[in-house]
Amino acid sequence: MTNFEAFDYDVLVIGAGGAGLRAAIEASAAGVKVGLICKSLLGKAHTVMAEGGVAAALANVDDRDSWKVHFADTMRGGQYVNNWRMAELHAREAPDRVRELEAWGAVFDRTQDGRILQRNFGGHRYPRLAHVGDRTGLELIRTLQDQGVHRGLDVHMEFTVVSLLISDGRATGVVGYERERGRFKVFSAAAVVLATGGTGRAYKITSNSWEGTGDGHALAYRAGAELMDMEFIQFHPTGMIWPPSVQGILVTEGVRGEGGILLNREGRRFMFDDIPEPYRTQTADNEEEGWRYTQGDKSARRPPELLTRDHVARCIVREVKAGRGSPHGGVFLDIAWIKNRLSGAEAHIKRKLPSMYHQFKELGDIDITREPMEVGPTTHYIMGGIRVDADSQMSTIPGLFAAGECAAGINGANRLGGNSLSDLLVFGKRAGEYAAQFARQNPRRGVDTAQVQRAIDEALQPFDRSASSENPYTVQAALQEMMQSLVGIVRTEGEMQQALEELTRLTARAARAGITGHREYNPGWHTAIDLKNLLTVSEAITRSALERKESRGGHFRDDFPDKNPEYAAFNIVTVQRPDGTMEVRRVPLPPMPAELQQIIEDQKS
């Protein structure tokens, strides 16, 4: 029996990004004992990188905005396969969650009359993103981190959860190890909240940090929970593409919100070429009008650069494929041009987009106030995740909750920019609240020591294979390469079948991955453990994508390029069969209440 330290909590939160922190704060405010776990140091979670803003219909900049418009925008952006109840709760509650941040010390940019300023983003009808320059995520995470710490949250940093413990179909705790010393700890809890973020590391070109390995998705799946909508991956249209070492690093949509335009190598603004029908009446048909919109003219319609991300990403891919791309295989994003329209443009850009200015200056030696940026699509976000109840965020396993990027539902087929930070706040809070309630009603049970031992043994296996083994980094790189080319932005049946075969081979290689050294802060070991989760989510993505024989939102099939109304009626769910293989199910969407239906109709004009 390997030694381990044991801890007890009422509510245990896995993940200290926006969702996990907000959940932990709420549960702790409800008076229960809360533990918080994260893989990195506190305050370094992926949320810290979010740039553009948090979407909330505060109507501070345009009083035509309201939760109803936000709801309709979110549903249309998600192509109507969203969980409408989540979209409704999200739109209704986001403004309060943002104001609450201010009460906790966040310092947002201001309007002329001193309220929280809001900016334009793709797919949002009115300027709706509350922001702090282009470092909104930092402001959000720091505010929540400080709030949580002062509430006395018990934080276990640099700690990786490797297994969920389940008894009689209920979550009872988790097993994991300290990254620093390699020691194991076992946590028993009455309720567990997963807030582990995304899966972007399954792809080669990604904006995600090393932590985005789909751990929560895979842990929940292996414990018997359902995953939903895994085919819907968001490829953000603008990642850096040059120099090679920065490939994938995000260029915020805020650049386009502030008036940045997309150009092909011929210098043509190609986004005007193809405006999708559902957005035609709300999109500018000339440059003049688009510019006025970005400068706050309420009578103007938004420029086509601010169409949804899935559409913009595909237009960029089209330009590149047609040979009209930039020298390094992307297109140009130009904010410098606004000096033709605005006096003091240089200072304006530096003030509105300070970290973009620095990012390009320091990493690419490019001055964005003078030159265009070269950009291309990058894997950014997963709409799919753990299937949860809309109100409580409880998964299909009692006592197991999920919130933030690792939960599915609110975004449907495509997420609008800014809707993630608000999602973290709204559903993080709800998860914390309902987890605390669950913990009160269902006292903690003991953990099953046999389960604990199995989890520990499995986690230590890479040490037994050190000699003639595979290098975990090499296998991880091969997986990323494979997913990028076979299950990427444009998908086909044949390539995805090939991906499944590759996954079988890679799984076998991963099972041989061994490491050298000892357990203390050993990144090779950490990589070997993450790899298993990446393989699970990659399979779920691929199988779900094969099942959806149409194109919708972030999921584009070259062999089925159109939307098929038949597929608007259900979500695709993956679940583990008793024999360990993956089952794919179609789960009908619940009918939408008439009043929500009406809101969508009203907003169509």
Add this chain to the structure above:
Amino acid sequence: MTRATFKVWRSDDAGGHYQDYSVDVVPGMVVLDAIHQIQAAQAPDLAVRWNCKAGKCGSCSAEINGNPRLMCMTRLNSLDLLAPVTVEPMRAFPLLKDLVTDVSWNFRVKKAITPFTARPADAPDGTWRMRQKDVDRVQEFRKCIECFLCQDVCHILRDHKMHDEFIGPRFLAYTAALEMNPLDAADRVPELRERHGVGLCNITRCCTKVCPEHITITENAIIPLKERVVDRFYDPLTRLLRVFKS
């Protein structure tokens, strides 16, 4: 393609040593890329922290050729690659392994600072009004990514190890952000003097020089805080006035 040599600090039973690694250099590479290349091919157990690779998370702090920097924001073409590039952990914090140090002291320090306390709302809807002009100076400090490089260079911590008496530049800037927040109603001036050691800083500006976020820690945060302390505790006239006013 050129090759460059990296002298990387590796922990061992005796404490540690520099180990040479040879790395292929391609255009645009940063120090963190080189470390990752070493990790993937030569030393899988080389310990290093990173998250964003874009200067936003403050995880990858190290000393590069003796200078405290972010590894992800240090381009190789800014270094002399004819000589070996030294990469070692921050030296003001206890070493955990290789390039990773124990920065937990910083988290404890923050806990001891009086938290943000909002004054009553201005507007009937429970919100506040603030001018951009007034939040600008707070926003400067809130850009801090908690890389702790400023803590690493501050001689009061690095050389004199006065961790019990001095909270360091990062947390002076943090305190300044709270004190200058137009909504904050708490008073941190007494603790600045009595427990946080603002008087110990002699404004050598080393912290400001290394800050990757270009925060003017000394002029904009520390000096105004020192002035508040002086006004309150040492200037009898101001003190008298205060007594009369209240």
